[in-house]
Amino acid sequence: MAVAAPSVAGTSPRGTSRMVRHPWLSTAWRAARTLRGVVGLSLSGSIVLIAIIGPFVTPDPPDALLTLTFAKPSSHFPLGSDFLGRDVLSRVLDGGWVLLVMAALATALGIIAGAAAGISAAYLRGRSDALIMRTVDVILAFPQLVFALLLLSVLGPQLWLIVLAVGLSHAPQVARVIRSATLNISERDYVKVAELQGMRPRRIMTSEILPNLVSPLTVETGLRLTYSIVIMAGLSFLGFGQQPPAANWGLMINENRTGLPLNPWAVIVPAALIALLTIGTNTFTDAFARVAIGIDRPPEESALIDELTLRESR
């Protein structure tokens, strides 16, 4: 009993080595090195970069009326001009970041609310489960976009309201996925152990169950992020997003669609950026999910070997 005591006094279980091997960081790192991961990360990374750096490097003021409407690309305006004669390149560079920030906030909101609802429903069972999941069913009965539109048309197009509406429309779907994942985990022996130790339900949910939901949560986050972008672009297109004259990729597609035969770039470029971002994020989360679940891993004995070789090569 006394053997280890002296040498151990300083070694707290919260030592430094815990940081080195954070399970989801290491999964993300492994995912980033697969082909899918590299493609997904570089695609979405470059789009995010454009959105971040864009506003600082616009060749012209994005709101200035500079030339003819729907001018074809020229040396001064590489992507031509839009329906009011503004520089498309400048508007593309300027119009990304608000969309991305709003999408990220909405995603975070949806994931947090959805995960909290899903975990509580699955772990507490009984009445809480019934109450939470029936509420979820009701919200799910509305298509996501319609739900957001409903809120917006009543309260008017406020940016915070868009975030709230889109975030809340994600929550039920996240709750469904997380609930089924939690049902499985809450029957595991280590959860029973925690119960036997008299741990409070809230603590069990946050410290025993939540860390084991990292893979589904990450996958959901990626998925919801892309949905957020699409829905917000859609809302802008319908006129409920940022209001003109602000530059916004979704709004740009809407504004310039009438000039498609004259200067298609004013529509194609923002549409392509949204598409690439969506594809990139999805590809990366797909890579992450594959690594986390171990889809490409052979079973049992060779799984052990595989895991070992992976760990050694890491």
Added chain:
Amino acid sequence: MTGEIRLHVSDLTIRIGPPGPDVVSEISFAVAAGEVLGLVGESGSGKTTVALALLGHARRGLHIASGEVRLDGVNLLALPKGDLREVRGARVAYVPQDPSAALNPTLRVGAQVAEALRVHPGVVEDPAARAVEVLREARLDATPDTLRRYPHQLSGGQQQRVALAMAFCCRPRLIVLDEPTTGLDVSTQRHVLDTVRSLCGSYGVAAVYVSHDLAVVGGLVGEVAVMYAGRIVERGPTAKVFADPIHPYTRRLLAAVPSPDRAEELTGIEGQPPRPGRRGAGCSFAPRCDFVIDECRVAPPAPVAIDSRAVRCIRAEEIRGPSASRPASAPRKSSADRAAALSLRSVSARYGRRLVLSGVDLDVPRESCVALVGESGSGKTTLARCIAGLHTSWSGQIMFDGTRLEPGLRGRTKDTLRRVQYIFQNPYASLNPRKTIGQIVAQPLEPLLGLPFRHRAERAASALADVSLSADFLDRYPDQLSGGERQRVAIARALVVEPDLLICDEVTSALDVSVQAVIVEQLRRLQRERQLAMIFITHNLALVRSIAQTAVVLCDGAVVESGPVDQVLEHPANPYTVALIKDAPVLSGRE
């Protein structure tokens, strides 16, 4: 019965990816028609990899680097894919470990077996008639009603019989059985084994029987090959190998197997086998071997032919001799006169509307261990869960040290929670994979003892030291540990709060036999030192003697027999106990 050599495996080597390390190396053996070869090894020894190679298959990530698998003179490994498909199922059949996962849940039994025949048209004229025939041979009553059932409507033993029938239906030349009886009850296990033996005999089928259970293999096969770290270390007639093992690993392995006849200290093997790529230049067993000399570490030893056996040990000739005498009986204190720490009176429990325990009376004296024995479905785990507070719908009375235990966890005080600790069966499921060992072991200290944070690491480390794990483990994660180490962590977590009653639910059934011995010894030592009352649940009768003073036999939710271990095992009064003891596989060679 015995005929010409049917299967000949020579120098089979399987690697991870083309350039990687060996998973199994230089496997050679032969099996004659009508004979069964036992391929024995602990987890990670490569036995399943070899079994699959006999069908010309290597799992993803592995590839067969060299060697031959000759069936009736034809090298299966050199066959083109199309021909191999013809061979599989028709001439080489495979019986998987878990029939409930291997049978198609949407096919009725009759269709299931007939399907195996339809894959190979031309083998028989009338698949349906043959299906009935083979099901009868597999001793499954092939009434039209049985044929129309789905796999989930059959018991585990019946499912395994269907899988056997499917394997035998094309009259194969070779059959590979991959742990087909793991997970079955002893009686079922015995019946399935008898069926396998008689089928192999009557159709002249060569069989390779893969298992980790030495006692099961001993009763079934004529020849046994013991695998360790990807090599066959000893191969020979079962009776000889078991009676007089030569290779140091075989000796240690046999010493770790508990026996229902004798009470003895089990000696496990400390450490763990080297993984592929870490096996070093010399003999893989050298780091754990009692007889190791410098030469052992130079090159892998070649097989030495000795006494009709092949042994991969350079000192085989020298160290041969009577195997180290089995350790003396463990002294056992009588516990009859001690006051009961825990007593159950007419406890009945339900799952939904089904009654799983009916009127159970049980006394667990202080400082003694009670073994709860029974087959699966006998209610032994439910009983333990009722005591622990995990199962709430029971009636009756459970008294613990003079206080009455409430059915659920909510009604119990922290002190009661602390004093009753529970160790789960599967150490792969009972440790949170996202926490370090230090966090796991220290976890109960806060809710149950209210220990301040700064003292917890120290307590955790000393609890780990009690189960012979160093403080280095504090910062590791469960997936970096072997099964045995995980179970020790689970024990440390239970003991860190200094309980009075320890409930061990099949704690060794997920572990290899050499690890099981280490864990059982450790539990017994801790139980004595800490003066714990202990409930040890097991389906393995042989373990009972090694750990417990009192044995209680459960059948269909009722206690059918209880008393001192010796009395229950030697003079069983109840017919069920008699049958249970008779069916338990005993470590000995066939004939």
